[in-house]
C-alpha cells in the first residue's frame with residue numbers, strides 16, 4: 357500500500373467518524389418472521405398488563421393490533437421499543453437480535469421506528485427541513501441546517517416527500533400543515549432512517565375521512581419494504597387496511613386472523629358482547 361492509499365484508508369469516512377457508521381445490524385428473517393414476542397409478562401403493582409403474550413409478525417406484513425382500552429397495546433409497544441422492561445419473556449428482532457438486551461436508542465438504530473399518536477414535527481421549520489433534521493438527527497450529528505446535504509441525501513428526502521404525498525408542500529412551514537399532513541410528515545421523518553419495522557399508534561385519530569383514506573393508502577404502500585404494526589381503534593380503518601388482525605385482551609392475544617374471522621370469533625364476541633371490538 358502506498359502513502360496515498362494509506363491516507364485514503366485512514367480518512368475513510370466510516371473509519372474516521374463513528375457517527376457515519378452503519379448502525380443497522382443484519383436482521384435475520386430467513387424464517388420470514390421479523391418479530392418474535394414470546395411468553396411476555398409484565399405486572400404493575402400486581403396488575404398483569406401483559407399476560408403470557410405471544411405474537412409473531414412476518415417480514416413485510418401490515419398487522420393491526422386492536423383491543424379495548426387497557427388491553428395492553430401500548431405496554432406491548434413500550435416493551436418492543438425498549439421503553440419498558442418485562443418481568444419475563446423474550447422479544448427478538450429477526451432470528452438473532454434479542455431486543456431485551458438493547459436500550460431504546462439502540463433499538464431505534466437497529467431499525468425499529470415508533471410513531472406516537474400526537475404528531476411532534478418542528479412547526480417553525482419547512483416540511484423539507486423537518487426531513488433534513490430527522491436525517492441528521494438519526495446520524496447522530498447535532499441537528500443543524502447549515503451542514504450541506506449530499507446529492508443522495510437530497511434524493512432520499514425527495515423520495516420520502518413523494519411517498520408521504522407532500523411534494524407540493526415541501527417549502528411550507530410544518531406548523532401550517534393540516535393535522536393529517538403533520539402525521540404523514542412524521543411518518544416521513546421516521547422513514548428517513550429506513551426502518552425495517554414501523555410501529556404506528558392510532559394514526560387516523562382526529563383525521564378527516566379523506567385524510568384517513570390517504571393514510572390507509574400510505575400505510576399499505578409501506579408494507580412489503582417495511583413491516584408495519586398499527587394500533588388503532590377505528591374499526592372501519594382497520595378493515596380497510598388489515599390482512600391480519602390481532603386482538604389483545606387483558607394483556608394476552610385473544611384472537612388473530614382476518615377481520616371477518618376475528619369478528620366472528622366466539623371469544624371476541626363474548627368479550628365485546630357482539631359489538632365490534
Ligand SMILES: Nc1ncnc2c1ncn2[C@@H]1O[C@H](COP(=O)(O)OP(=O)(O)OP(=O)(O)O)[C@@H](O)[C@H]1O
Nearest residue numbers: 400401404405423424425426427428429430431432
Ligand atoms: N406505568 C404503569 N403503571 C401502572 N399501570 C400501568 C402502567 N402502564 C400501563 N398500566 C396499566 O396497564 C394496562 C394496560 O395499559 P395499556 O396502556 O398498555 O393499554 P392499551 O391497550 O394501550 O389501552 P389504550 O387503548 O387505552 O391506549 C392498563 O390497565 C393500564 O392502566
